[in-house]
Amino acid sequence: MQTNKSGGYIFSIFSFSMIRMRLLDKLVLLTVGFITFLGCAQNKNDMTKNFNLDQYIDRIASEVKHYPKEPMYYLRINQLNCVYQVLVNDRLVDENYSLSQYATAIGINSSILKSGPQKITYRLYPIGDLIKEEYGEGETVTTLLDNTEITIEVIRVDDINTYKSIVDDEKLILRHESKNDKNTDKFVGSGLPYYEYTFTFDAQVPYEIEGWTNAIDLRKLDQEKLELAVVNHYKKMQQLYKANDAASIMTMEYPMFRRVAITEYRDRTYIKEMVQELYEPIQIPNKDYQPIIDYKVEYFGDGRVICLWHPSIFEKPDLDPRLSRESSFYYIYLTEDNKRRARFQGILLSIPKDKHKKGEFNFEYAR
Known part of the structure; x- marks a missing residue:
C-alpha cells in the first residue's frame, strides 16, 4: 500500500x-x-x-x-535511470515505477505454459519526477537517459522441493544486458520516451496447460x-x-x-x-x-x-x-x-x- x-x-x-x-x-x-x-x-x-x-x-x-522434480524459473532484474515493465510470453510479471531496485527474484512459472522457447519483453520508460520526489530537487525527465540500463537474469531451480540456497541450487540460464550504441557508448534508446526489447530462453517443465x-x-x-x-x-x-x-x-x-x-x-x-x-x-x-x-x-x-x-x-x-x-x-x-x-x-x-x-x-x- x-x-x-x-x-x-x-x-x-x-x-x-x-x-x-x-x-x-x-x-x-x-x-x-x-x-x-x-x-x-x-x-x-x-x-x-x-x-x-x-x-x-x-x-x-x-x-x-506432483513430479519427481519440480523446476521453477525466476527473473532477477536490476535497472538504472528508468522505470519498467517485464513480460513473459507477453504476460506482465513485474513492474517497477520507482528508483528502488529489488533483490528478490520473481517467479515466472505461471507464465510458462509448456516446455520450449519462452519470450521475455521489457519496456522502459523515463523516470519523470522521481529524482525530484526522492531528493527534493532536479528536473522532470521525459526521455530515456544516455546511461539508462537494465539487466535481467533468467534463473532455474531444478527442484523447488529441495531448494536450500542461492549458491547451491540456482542455475543461471541466461543474463541479458540492455545494449549501448557502438559508436557513442550511450544506451540505444537514449532520447526516446519509450523503449522495448524482446529476447528468448528455453525452459523445460513437466506440465503442459492451454x-x-x-x-x-x-x-x-x-x-x-x-x-x-x-x-x-x-x-x-x-x-x-x-x-x-x-x-x-x-x-x-x-x-x-x-x-x-x-x-x-x-x-x-x-x-x-x-x-x-x-x-x-x-x-x-x-x-x-x-x-x-x-x-x-x-x-x-x-x-x-x-x-x-x-x-x-x-x-x-x-x-x-x-x-x-x-x-x-x-x-x-x-x-x-x-x-x-x-x-x-x-x-x-x-x-x-x-x-x-x-x-x-x-x-x-x-x-
Missing part, C-alpha cells in the same frame, strides 16, 4: 500481483456466462453463504500434479466496438462486486487459480492463501466504484488478452498521478478506522476460439 505524500486517498495495488508478490497476473478472472447472475434478485448474504470456500480450495488442490492460448487475436476485431464491449463488461463486473456476489466471482476466477496452482506445484496451504487474497475483498461493504474513464486499451498474450489501464502521466499530463499506470477498474472504500483507501484490480479479458461468433463479444476472463 502506498501513501500519497500530498494527502487524499492512499492507493493500493490489489494483485498477480498486482499485489507486490509480483503476481500482477493473478488478478485474472474468468467466464462471462455467469454475468446472468446479475439478473437475480438474490440476497447478498445468500450469495456469499452459498459459496463454500473450503470445497473450492479442495477442488483446485485436486488438479495439481492457458490463454486458445483465444482469438482481439486486435483483428473492430476496435471501436471491442472497446465499448470491454467497458460494458467492466461495468457488469462492478455490479457483481457491489453485490458482494462471491459465488459468481469466484467461479469466474477458477481457471486462473488452476493455472497458477498447477504451474507452481502449489499445496493446499498456499492455494488457500492465494484464494483468500481475492475472496476477502469481495466482502468489503459500500464499495464506491469509480467511473471507467481516462483509460487506454492494452493488449497482452500476443493480442489474445485485453484490459483497460490508466496511461502514464507522460501520456496524459493532467491525469491524477495516483492513477498513473494503474487499472481503470477500482473502487474507494473506508477502512475500519474510517480511512479512505483505493483498491485496483486488473481485469483481463479474452474470447475463446470456440465461443467466438461474428458480431458478438463472448468474453471470458483470461485464463
